[in-house]
Amino acid sequence: MQLKPKALPKAQNARRRLMAASCALLSAGAARSQQANIAPAGSGLLEDWSVDSALAYYHEDGRIHAIEPVVDLSKVYADGKSLNFNVTFDALAGASPNGALTSHAPQTFASPSGTSLTGSHTYTTEPGQLPVDPNYHDDRLAVGGSWTVPIARLTQVSVGGKLSDEHDFFSATVNASIAHDFNEKNTTLSFGVNDENDSLKPIGGAPLPGSDYALFQKTGNKSKNGVGALLGVTQVITRNWLSELNISVDRFTGYLNDPYKITSIIDSTGNTTGYEYESRPDERTRKSAYWDNRITWTSQVSTAVSFRYFTDDWGIRSETAQLHLRWWMSNRDHYVEPSIRWYRQTAADFYTPFILNTAAASTGNQSADSRLGPFHAFTFGLKYAEQLADQGNHVGSEFSARVEYYRQTYDVTVPVPASLQGLDLYPDLKAILVQIGWRF
Amino acid sequence: MSFGQLGALCMMAGALVVSGCSSIGVKPWQRDVLAREEMQLDAEPVDAAIDDHMYFSKEASSGGRSFAGGGCGCN
Numbered sequence: 001m002q003l004k005p006k007a008l009p010k011a012q013n014a015r016r017r018l019m020a021a022s023c024a025l026l027s028a029g030a031a032r033s034q035q036a037n038i039a040p041a042g043s044g045l046l047e048d049w050s051v052d053s054a055l056a057y058y059h060e061d062g063r064i065h066a067i068e069p070v071v072d073l074s075k076v077y078a079d080g081k082s083l084n085f086n087v088t089f090d091a092l093a094g095a096s097p098n099g100a101l102t103s104h105a106p107q108t109f110a111s112p113s114g115t116s117l118t119g120s121h122t123y124t125t126e127p128g129q130l131p132v133d134p135n136y137h138d139d140r141l142a143v144g145g146s147w148t149v150p151i152a153r154l155t156q157v158s159v160g161g162k163l164s165d166e167h168d169f170f171s172a173t174v175n176a177s178i179a180h181d182f183n184e185k186n187t188t189l190s191f192g193v194n195d196e197n198d199s200l201k202p203i204g205g206a207p208l209p210g211s212d213y214a215l216f217q218k219t220g221n222k223s224k225n226g227v228g229a230l231l232g233v234t235q236v237i238t239r240n241w242l243s244e245l246n247i248s249v250d251r252f253t254g255y256l257n258d259p260y261k262i263t264s265i266i267d268s269t270g271n272t273t274g275y276e277y278e279s280r281p282d283e284r285t286r287k288s289a290y291w292d293n294r295i296t297w298t299s300q301v302s303t304a305v306s307f308r309y310f311t312d313d314w315g316i317r318s319e320t321a322q323l324h325l326r327w328w329m330s331n332r333d334h335y336v337e338p339s340i341r342w343y344r345q346t347a348a349d350f351y352t353p354f355i356l357n358t359a360a361a362s363t364g365n366q367s368a369d370s371r372l373g374p375f376h377a378f379t380f381g382l383k384y385a386e387q388l389a390d391q392g393n394h395v396g397s398e399f400s401a402r403v404e405y406y407r408q409t410y411d412v413t414v415p416v417p418a419s420l421q422g423l424d425l426y427p428d429l430k431a432i433l434v435q436i437g438w439r440f
Numbered sequence: 441m442s443f444g445q446l447g448a449l450c451m452m453a454g455a456l457v458v459s460g461c462s463s464i465g466v467k468p469w470q471r472d473v474l475a476r477e478e479m480q481l482d483a484e485p486v487d488a489a490i491d492d493h494m495y496f497s498k499e500a501s502s503g504g505r506s507f508a509g510g511g512c513g514c515n
Contacts, residue, residue, distance in 0.1 A: 140512065168513060186464070230507060238464075250507070312500075345499060408498065431498075
């Protein structure tokens with residue numbers, strides 16, 4: 001994620017080209033379906049390939065908005081090998097919270113590229129408003145792929161990778177996994193490993209963790225690296241019930257701070273006296289258990305139910321529960337799929353919405369990033385999908401539209417000075433996602 | 441826990457799962473419902489990827505369904 005005052009012309013051009021390409025691909029799907037009776041079956045550029053594409057628009061109330069086209073291509077060969085490519089582009093803009101606490105007084109901040117709290121590279125937050133950088137902008141292009149090969153009748157291996165590029169961030173990930181079937185293919189055991197290497201090139205430099213915001217103590221580029229492993233078992237329970245259990249662990253080391261997040265320092269009367277850059281630990285180990293179930297209840301109704309328990313050595317624990325209910329209609333011509341997701345997390349040990357002041361700078365880890373704080377969230381979703389006429393090799397074509405509403409509510413219980421109690425210090429995050437998709 | 445210990449634990453867990461699961465499941469001719477698109481664990485990869493990216497950028501947890509890496513500087 002990056003914050004920069006203005007989009008670069010090069011980035012704008014790249015965005016336009018990618019948007020055009022994505023729209024063209026989506027249009028190609030439409031054209032393909034409408035001209036099924038004209039064009040020879042299976043003809044065209046994407047013959048023998050399955051294409052899953054979508055265009056999503058994400059909008060937060062008063063903050064970020066983003067547009068994200070996604071294209072996923074896959075091909076299964078006669079000998080069981082399969083190939084997959086995917087491309088994702090994000091264009092984000094809007095206002096991003098900088099971590100500072102709402103105050104009764106105006107607050108002036110420097111843009112990421114700024115080196116002073118005065119002048120043109122600054123922005124001011126009005127009293128009673130959540131401090132946000134209004135010039136947030138970010139473009140991201142990610143490409144990934146995987147290659148799966150059967151190495152025995154019941155065993156297959158897969159290797160893959162992903163590259164993701166932003167103006168201030170670059171990530172390269174490789175992964176490999178092996179899966180083996182047992183019990184007449186009712187049980188599948190899988191094991192995978194991945195390695196991620198990230199380069200951070202924060203605008204204006206990477207701040208010294210925990211340093212005084214007013215001193216602009218910044219250094220050059222930073223990096224972080226992660227390795228992970230995932231062990232999974234998939235089991236057919238009954239004719240109508242498929243279940244999967246995954247256990248995963250990963251460990252990241254390096255510069256794990258958000259270089260654009262700061263923490264307010266306030267005195268006992270609630271006045272803001274300064275800010276510090278956040279300071280997270282330089283290593284993190286995460287573990288999770290994930291249980292997914294696909295259950296068909298009738299010829300028209302099925303559910304996908306999943307649960308996840310997550311914990312890490314920063315003190316964060318979370319639980320996630322998700323339910324999708326798919327209801328087919330009219331001889332499986334179309335379906336509606338309402339969904340609900342519930343999420344709750346505890347705060348990181350070093351999370352603090354502010355530093356209660358004192359003249360001395362803190363020496364331990366601290367972050368006011370609300371994403372490391374305690375909160376719960378709900379997502380309500382609704383999807384509609386229409387099955388399209390079979391088109392040569394592209395059996396199972398589908399047009400879909402879906403909308404999701406996401407709301408985070410903070411559960412911060414830290415006492416605040418009396419003068420701040422009338423302020424909305426932890427406003428809810430409300431977001432909506434609208435997406436159309438084409439699969440052919 | 442060392443990698444050796446973790447490997448041994450995984451092998452033991454795998455053996456238990458394989459032996460414990462041998463009595464449940466279906467015969468090959470009973471897979472009609474399981475073959476439906478909505479019964480596939482990766483039935484909607486694009487929807488899942490978009491949702492995962494949204495949650496990755498707004499929450500402290502990620503992963504579970506697959507590897508947790510985000511490939512994104514947003515969190």
